[in-house]
Amino acid sequence: MPYDPSAFPPFAVTVDLVVLTVRRHALCALVVRRGESPYQGRWALPGGFVRGDEDLEAAAARELTEETGLLTHTPEGHDAGAHLEQLATYGDPQRDPRMRVVSVAHLVLAPDLPSPTAGGDVRSARWAPVDTLSCPGDGLAWEGEQQVPLAFDHDRILLDGVERARSKIEYSSLATAFCPPEFTVGELRRVYEAVWGVVLDPRNFHRKVTGTPGFLVPTGGTTTRQGGRPAQLFRAGGATLLNPPMLRPEV
Amino acid sequence: MPYDPSAFPPFAVTVDLVVLTVRRHALCALVVRRGESPYQGRWALPGGFVRGDEDLEAAAARELTEETGLLTHTPEGHDAGAHLEQLATYGDPQRDPRMRVVSVAHLVLAPDLPSPTAGGDVRSARWAPVDTLSCPGDGLAWEGEQQVPLAFDHDRILLDGVERARSKIEYSSLATAFCPPEFTVGELRRVYEAVWGVVLDPRNFHRKVTGTPGFLVPTGGTTTRQGGRPAQLFRAGGATLLNPPMLRPEV
DNA sequence: AAAATAGTGTCTTTGAGACAGTATACT
DNA sequence: AGTATACTGTCTCAAAGACACTATTTT
Numbered sequence: 001m002p003y004d005p006s007a008f009p010p011f012a013v014t015v016d017l018v019v020l021t022v023r024r025h026a027l028c029a030l031v032v033r034r035g036e037s038p039y040q041g042r043w044a045l046p047g048g049f050v051r052g053d054e055d056l057e058a059a060a061a062r063e064l065t066e067e068t069g070l071l072t073h074t075p076e077g078h079d080a081g082a083h084l085e086q087l088a089t090y091g092d093p094q095r096d097p098r099m100r101v102v103s104v105a106h107l108v109l110a111p112d113l114p115s116p117t118a119g120g121d122v123r124s125a126r127w128a129p130v131d132t133l134s135c136p137g138d139g140l141a142w143e144g145e146q147q148v149p150l151a152f153d154h155d156r157i158l159l160d161g162v163e164r165a166r167s168k169i170e171y172s173s174l175a176t177a178f179c180p181p182e183f184t185v186g187e188l189r190r191v192y193e194a195v196w197g198v199v200l201d202p203r204n205f206h207r208k209v210t211g212t213p214g215f216l217v218p219t220g221g222t223t224t225r226q227g228g229r230p231a232q233l234f235r236a237g238g239a240t241l242l243n244p245p246m247l248r249p250e251v
Numbered sequence: 252m253p254y255d256p257s258a259f260p261p262f263a264v265t266v267d268l269v270v271l272t273v274r275r276h277a278l279c280a281l282v283v284r285r286g287e288s289p290y291q292g293r294w295a296l297p298g299g300f301v302r303g304d305e306d307l308e309a310a311a312a313r314e315l316t317e318e319t320g321l322l323t324h325t326p327e328g329h330d331a332g333a334h335l336e337q338l339a340t341y342g343d344p345q346r347d348p349r350m351r352v353v354s355v356a357h358l359v360l361a362p363d364l365p366s367p368t369a370g371g372d373v374r375s376a377r378w379a380p381v382d383t384l385s386c387p388g389d390g391l392a393w394e395g396e397q398q399v400p401l402a403f404d405h406d407r408i409l410l411d412g413v414e415r416a417r418s419k420i421e422y423s424s425l426a427t428a429f430c431p432p433e434f435t436v437g438e439l440r441r442v443y444e445a446v447w448g449v450v451l452d453p454r455n456f457h458r459k460v461t462g463t464p465g466f467l468v469p470t471g472g473t474t475t476r477q478g479g480r481p482a483q484l485f486r487a488g489g490a491t492l493l494n495p496p497m498l499r500p501e502v
Numbered sequence: 503a504a505a506a507t508a509g510t511g512t513c514t515t516t517g518a519g520a521c522a523g524t525a526t527a528c529t
Numbered sequence: 530a531g532t533a534t535a536c537t538g539t540c541t542c543a544a545a546g547a548c549a550c551t552a553t554t555t556t
Contacts, residue, residue, distance in 0.1 A: 008263040009303030013342070013353050052260030052351060056342040089340040089355050091264070091307040100303060102264050102353070104340050186507070204546060206509060211544095228507025229553035243501075244544070250494075437534070455519060457536065462517095479534025480526040495517070 012101045015060045016047035016154065018087060018161030019068065019108040021127065022178045022194045027165075028127040029158055030068065031150070035124070038097050039151030043128070045158065047103065060084060060106040067125065070110055082110035083177035087161050095153050105157045107164055109177035130162050131197075166195055171245040173215050176236035182219055184231035185209055198249050208246065214239025263352045266311045267298035267405065269338060269412030270319065270359040272378065273429045273445045278416075279378040280409055281319065282401070286375070289348050290402035294379070296409065298354065311335060311357040318376065321361055333361035334428035338412050346404050356408045358415055360428035381413050382448075417446055422496040424466050427487035433470055435482035436460060449500050459497065465490025 019030035031043040046067040050059040061072045061084060071081040084106055091102040134155045149155055169175040169192065176183070178191045189205045192198075209215060214237040222230040270281035282294040297318040301310040312323045312335060322332040335357055342353040385406045400406055420426040420443065427434070429442045440456045443449075460466060465488040473481040 008300050011262045011264045011301075011353075012259040013262045013264070049259050050262075050342070053344050055344060056340065056353070086339055088337055089307065091301070091355065093304050093306060102262075102301075102307070102355075104342065104353075184508085201546070201548085202507080203509075203511095203548080207511095208545080210509095224507090224554060226507065227555065228505085229509080231508055247545075249546095435535085452519070452521085453534085454521080454536075454538095458538095459518080461536095475527060475534090477534065478528065479532085480536080482535055498518075500519095 010100065012099060013050045013056075014047055014101055014103045015050055015056060015063055016045045016090075016103045016105045016157055017060060017064055017067075017108055018045060018105060018158055019064065019070075019082075019110060020130075020161065020165055020178075021110045021112050022191050023112050023127055025190060025194050026129040026131075027162065027194050027197075029130050029133060029162075030125065031128050031133065032067065032125045034151055042148060042151045043133075044151035045105075045154045046125070050104075056104050057084065057086065057106070060086075060104075060108075064108055068110075070108070070113070072108070082108050083174060084108050087157070087164060090153055090157060092153065103157075105161065107161045109165060109174060111178055111180050130158065134159060166248070169195060169246065170248055171242055173236055173239055173242055175246075179236075182221065182223075182233045182235055184223060184226065184233060185216075186226055186231055188216075188234075192246065196248055200249070212239075212242055212244070213237075215242060261351065263350060264301045264307075265298055265352055265354045266301055266307060266314055267296045267341075267354045267356045267408055268311060268315055268318075268359055269296060269356060269409055270315065270321075270333075270361060271381075271412065271416055271429075272361045272363050273442050274363045274378055276441060276445050277380040277382075278413070278445050278448075280381050280384060280413075281376065282379050282384065283318065283376045285402055293399060293402045294384075295402035296356075296405045297376070301355075307355050308335065308337065308357070311337075311355075311359075315359055319361075321359070321364070323359070333359050334425060335359050338408070338415060341404055341408060343404065354408075356412065358412045360416060360425060362429055362431050381409065385410060417499070420446060420497065421499055422493055424487055424490055424493055426497075430487075433472065433474075433484045433486055435474060435477065435484060436467075437477055437482055439467075439485075443497065447499055451500070463490075463493055463495065464488075466493060 017030070021028050030046060032046050034040055034042050034044050046063060048063050050056060054062070064070050064072060064082070064084065072084040073081040087105040087107040089102060089104045093100060095101065095103075133150065150158065165174075175188060175191045175195070178195070179187055185206050186202065188209065189200055189202060192205070193200055216234040217237045219233045219235055221233040223233055224230045268281070272279050281297060283297050285291055285293050285295050297314060299310075299314050301307060305313070315321050315323060315333070315335065323335040324332040338356040338358040340353060340355045344351060346352065346354075384401065401409065416425075426439060426442045426446070429446070430438055436457050437453065439460065440451055440453060443456070444451055467485040468488045470484045470486055472484040474484055475481045
């Protein structure tokens with residue numbers, strides 16, 4: 001039972017971020033171009049080392065702000081900002097050729113922002129539709145006309161993050177994290193359609209989502225930014241768990 | 252952007268295990284008594300350091316075998332053995348007073364075994380009903396007549412593991428991981444009742460569970476080990492995701 | 503007027519939950 | 530016989546999905 005704190009192997013601990021948003025009816029992830037070896041010039045998930053006195057979630061929030069300018073709200077805080085939660089930890093001994101690196105991946109859900117990569121170089125960071133970044137199973141990313149895999153094991157991390165987001169909007173109100181503070185039922189429906197890659201019946205969706213207690217709170221305002229008849233504006237209600245859940249259509 | 256692998260703070264990486272089983276109609280967790288400082292003499296979750304060339308899941312499986320003699324099957328392997336999956340990672344800078352330790356917690360679901368702590372000292376490892384280990388919120392464990400908290404942040408990890416198990420048996424066939432290779436519908440129902448802490452209608456449960464495609468496969472045999480009319484024996488079917496899910500009764 | 507989006511109502515089917523009743527063992 | 534467990538059937542209610550219809554805007 002070698003629980004001796006002075007005789008431990010040397011590890012580096014990083015955080016990697018799966019930052020998702022919905023742009024032009026497509027689920028997109030933030031990727032940055034690597035400037036250094038290994039995987040120089042390849043696209044990768046944003047991330048970096050955890051500092052010696054820093055909590056894991058704080059490190060993730062710091063990296064997010066550094067790379068996107070986005071602020072986060074923890075599960076309790078209800079300020080404007082992105083949703084941040086821990087995703088999973090990846091620690092294959094060979095995942096970084098330089099040394100043993102354990103990466104604690106985090107998932108960020110953000111609304112579509114005017115300046116998505118504020119503070120960053122346009123050519124070194126971009127939103128990429130997730131279905132162009134990885135075809136399930138082969139882990140390749142489109143680069144011009146040819147597919148290049150993401151750096152490290154980031155294709156796997158991205159896939160896990162996307163699947164987490166897809167399943168979590170079923171039974172939680174997290175889909176509102178993809179929306180601006182005030183949004184319409186139609187905008188929320190387009191979030192579900194983009195994340196799940198399906199088409200939903202607008203009428204049943206409307207009835208379902210407005211009938212789920214605590215999900216949506218009307219603000220009183222209306223908007224015609226989508227064209228057509230003016231739509232009522234809502235903001236996210238207090239409920240975090242949806243009961244009954246939104247059901248993802250089969251097959 | 253200090254992504255310099257030679258200038259990283261020193262971390263130790265451990266795995267901690269939330270090992271759950273159902274014994275005498277109660278959900279129980281494996282706890283071991285600490286022999287060393289800090290928290291000497293207190294109950295803690297089993298775990299240990301990840302080796303320099305070892306994958307996280309391999310480290311968790313190794314610790315499990317060392318402390319319980321249990322073998323695991325990964326999601327793919329269908330051998331007899333316990334279910335193992337990653338739970339979450341805990342990295343508060345103050346969680347271990349000796350040094351910076353990041354712990355990757357894993358969840359293990361095991362059937363009730365004849366020798367639950369084989370290979371270990373009886374006084375240094377035991378199955379404890381989870382509701383005696385922690386009352387939600389205060390993180391205390393019963394020790395004789397007084398409650399003593401688990402070591403480190405293990406009360407939080409245990410709570411997260413229990414909640415994961417409770418929610419996961421809703422929409423997956425994972426409840427069968429608590430059962431022996433062949434089991435009856437009644438035994439499976441008692442697993443749900445113990446994990447959720449509720450009473451389920453035996454008739455509706457039977458209809459539901461036998462009607463869910465891929466959940467249960469009849470083996471042809473019967474048993475009377477529960478008394479009463481002989482019950483048909485089943486083993487776990489190929490389905491991992493249940494559709495429709497088992498619904499946990501409200502409130 | 504035509505097209506687009508928003509919102510309501512109605513019907514059918516599925517499934518959850520309550521519960522009556524039968525079957526087969528052990529004591 | 531009495532009791533315990535296993536299993537089947539029936540009824541009711543809630544909700545999902547399909548879809549007809551109305552409302553209010555822009556072009």
